[in-house]
Amino acid sequence: MRRLPIAAALVLSACSTAPTTIDNQSPAANEMAASEGTRAAFPISGDDLMVGVVGFDRPWNGKPAHQTSTRDDLTGGMSTMLIYPAGAINIFTLPDGKVWRVRLVAGQGDRCGSAPDLSKGVEAVRQMLQTKPSRVNLTDGCLRIATITA
Template sequence: MANNNARRGFAALALYALASCGPAPAEGDQDQPVMNTTAQPSAAALDARPSFPIDEVDARDLIDSLGAPWREPVADDTRADSFSGGYVRQMAFKGRSVGIYTLANAKVWNLQVRSGYGEQCGSGDDIAPHIARIYQAVRPGQSLDATQLATLQRGLTIEAGERLDLEGVRIKTFGTCIKLLDVRVGSDAE
């Protein structure tokens, strides 16, 4: 009985896969050029992508300013980021980690600060006091009001987290085992 069910399931899957195939190209379509779907955007297009007014060095200085636990990484790895054309720098500290995402021009477009590492759960208290300073670093001259700050701090205590979409920036906080502050360029960034 189970064998028949497996065969029926396989047959249904095969029919579904075949049904999703489009018709064969018409004779005239064979002369159409093939699009290169792996082409990367030009350097000018990558430089034009929205970013924060800080570069990787500024972001690293910002992380250093958060205090002693954030100053000396136990691991520091930078790798190419095919999504942005730039780089991702991942730094691990004792019980904490940071991700700095940059474009090819070294400008930061995403900054992630985490408390907790591996199997060790983190504490929202490692991140909450720094939310306002991190926001001010990526949006100079701007500040979070008390309600916005309280919302993001609350997000560090609940699994569903909280999200704020502000001018040029989207901020999310999550309160899972690994506490996360995710600050990235918003869709209306300048």
């Protein structure tokens, strides 16, 4: 329930006329995953996934405009955000470097995301993760978000 206000704020801010930055981490989503005991990971490292996303189609194509990495205090791993002009990819890793969550964002600022773009991105990430995720959550609206969790 705590995610609903955050998602609503993201959707409303995504369709504004001024560019909006995407928050580097979603503490509420991470908190929920930790409370559910989610510690499973995909058999791919965060570094390997970052190399693979370079070949993605829009809105994640080419070199990111900005990249940040922060320590994820919840898992002891890292959260890496790749920000593109019209979207973002957030890769969450455990301390051993294995990916446990990937968040794709299509749309940012005054640019709405495309559902077909998000679907293609989710399928590309699933292939790279080499296994079926346990959960894929989609948020539809101007800002389209897919969260893929091991």
